[in-house]
Amino acid sequence: MTAEMTPPTSSLARAGVRPVPAAVYEGGLFADCPELIGTPFTYARDEEVYGEGEEAEFVYKVVSGAVCTYKVLSDGRRQITGFHLAGDLFGFEHGPAHRHTTEALADTRVLVFSRAQIERVATGRADVACRLWSLAARGLGHAQDHMLLLGRRSAVERVAAFLLDVDARLGGTGRFALPMTRRDIADYLGLTIETVSRTLSQLESEGALLRTGSRDVALRRRQIRRCIED
Amino acid sequence: MTAEMTPPTSSLARAGVRPVPAAVYEGGLFADCPELIGTPFTYARDEEVYGEGEEAEFVYKVVSGAVCTYKVLSDGRRQITGFHLAGDLFGFEHGPAHRHTTEALADTRVLVFSRAQIERVATGRADVACRLWSLAARGLGHAQDHMLLLGRRSAVERVAAFLLDVDARLGGTGRFALPMTRRDIADYLGLTIETVSRTLSQLESEGALLRTGSRDVALRRRQIRRCIED
DNA sequence: CGAAGGCTTGAGGAGTTTCAAGCGACGTGG
DNA sequence: CCACGTCGCTTGAAACTCCTCAAGCCTTCG
Structure with a gap:
């Protein structure tokens, strides 16, 4: 585990969470992409993975447990934009900063990937970039369904x-x-x-x-x- | 203009719309991508560009005018998921069929691109695939903002x-x-x-x-x- | 055992929708 | 050229859905 791959430790220390041995949970972002290997991590129930406005340095894949991503208004109104269960990816952003907050609904194991590395690989491998495109498109489709639900x-x-x-x-x-x-x-x-x-x-x-x-x-x-x- | 690039003519004929000379409006999907050239087309006000469930054969870029994409429930309730003005792309889908309907809000000129061709180019050129990824990610960000608006x-x-x-x-x-x-x-x-x-x-x-x-x-x-x- | 947090239920109220009517702009035909 | 019908927009009154406030129950945990 390189320094680059270490998520901000504050929240981890707070919850007394330590990385589990890499050999046990290590896995890839995509099955056929050995360049993109994630680092296992765990978050405790109610623990924040990242907050809105923070630099979007990492991308995550749920191994077990569940997280939700949400936005909050200054008066406390909150909208959850998605739940992510085992197998789901989250933490992708368009710009440099996270546009929402993510927290664990239960004790959750994730794989952490460096966003910079994913982007480096994507610029070189069209197949990887296409899978990322596909992923975002699927998310967009889901978001549109949810807009219909929320609006009508x-x-x-x-x-x-x-x-x-x-x-x-x-x-x-x-x-x-x-x-x-x-x-x-x-x-x-x-x-x-x-x-x-x-x-x-x-x-x-x-x-x-x-x-x-x-x-x-x-x-x-x-x-x-x-x-x-x- | 190849046969492959001809959108369903029914709606065009209905509105008496004919393609304008290609030399006048022809342009690319991205500035730096000469492989992806669109075919100019126009839609009249209130004309449907494509309907939910139709095969997603084409992708569109607005040249002038405006369109909106929406979903409708069987009892008529409708949710517009986005307005697309000059410069905006629409018609991308994750699966084989359009998941929403698109119609012109005003007389609208578009460039029509073959989806199959875009996907062919994307599988070969990582830079193109990355731009498509980026596009979808931007759309997802917007959708999440809109969910907050609709929900809260x-x-x-x-x-x-x-x-x-x-x-x-x-x-x-x-x-x-x-x-x-x-x-x-x-x-x-x-x-x-x-x-x-x-x-x-x-x-x-x-x-x-x-x-x-x-x-x-x-x-x-x-x-x-x-x-x-x- | 007590406190805290999550869930349920009730009563009343607020915000938005529904239903209805009317106005004005526009296009068409007499 | 003007009358008329249509369509989009505005406004009012009443109704309804969902929210707010409040109380109480249950489970969990210290």
């Missing part, structure tokens, strides 16, 4: 769509534990925690889902889907 | 931010003609036309702007900016 969907539709999305990303079995709090869900869906809570209760009373714990749900996916106009 | 901002903040954005893109003089209708603005900001109209009236009554025609506005930018928490 009702509370029930938002929550229903969210549940189906999480289910799909967590295996698609219809049963799962939400990896985030009501506040996170609310800030992702542009609602309040009370509305999220009420909407979940409503869906449960209609028999569209079953809650075993406050985080654990079992969906009747047919019925949930019927809540969503498309 | 009030009507006044949305309209104020919108006015400043249009002003900046139209020269930044503080005086301009809105290239889109109230319906378009509303569908971009996640509001109704009535709310947009009322909010403009409110801003005018507060002296934050002056309307000379229904589309022509002069901003007091300081005052408009004060409406927006950041």
Whole structure:
């Protein structure tokens, strides 16, 4: 691990986090790209990975756990722009600084990559640059779907769509534990925690889902889907 | 102009639009990339450039005029995801099909590029692929800003931010003609036309702007900016 | 065992939408 | 050339959805 590859240590020290032995978790950004090897790192629950305005020095890949990226207004209103689960990349930026904040929703293992090195490799290898392009394009597509949700969907539709999305990303079995709090869900869906809570209760009373714990749900996916106009 | 480069003619014929002589408007996708030359085309006001679900065969660059891209729900609710003015690119997709619809807000001249050709060039030239990556990343950044607006901002903040954005893109003089209708603005900001109209009236009554025609506005930018928490 | 934090539920209220009416600009046809 | 219909925009009143404020419950953790 070179000096260049060391993320700002303040937040790590704060949480008492230390890098795990490289040999155990080391992996590439892309399967077929041995030049881009990430350094394993871990972040504790609620720990900030980077903040808005900080220099965008690193790019990250989730190994296990979950993080979310968000923007906050000066009066505290917050919009979560995305959740990143195992396998997802985050931390890419267009300019020199991070345009949002990222924090861990749970204890999370990541691979850290040097942005400068990725860009160096990309300028030389068109296939790598194309994968980065593809990645950004996929993210853009998702963002556009989410704009439709935020701009035009009702509370029930938002929550229903969210549940189906999480289910799909967590295996698609219809049963799962939400990896985030009501506040996170609310800030992702542009609602309040009370509305999220009420909407979940409503869906449960209609028999569209079953809650075993406050985080654990079992969906009747047919019925949930019927809540969503498309 | 090869057969491959001919956009579906139905909509063109409908509007009586014909390609203008290539020598006049022909230009590249990027300044330094002579391989990627676009074919000039024009679309009439309200004409659809492509629809959601259609094969994403072409990519477009606005020469003059304006277009918007949007998604619609089956019950008619619509979310505009972006306005594209002179110089802007649109029509890039991640998958094989367009994920949204694009139509012209005014009579619009564009350059049409073959997507397959762009992708061929990109797989061979890392610099081109990097510019495409950069383009997508910029779009993603904008989308994230817009999510914050849609999820967390009030009507006044949305309209104020919108006015400043249009002003900046139209020269930044503080005086301009809105290239889109109230319906378009509303569908971009996640509001109704009535709310947009009322909010403009409110801003005018507060002296934050002056309307000379229904589309022509002069901003007091300081005052408009004060409406927006950041 | 007590405090803190996350979640739920209720009551009331604010902001935005819905429904409705009217105005003005524009284009068309008599 | 003017009447008329259309379309985009504005404004008002009422309704509705979601938010705010508040209280209480449950779980977790020290």
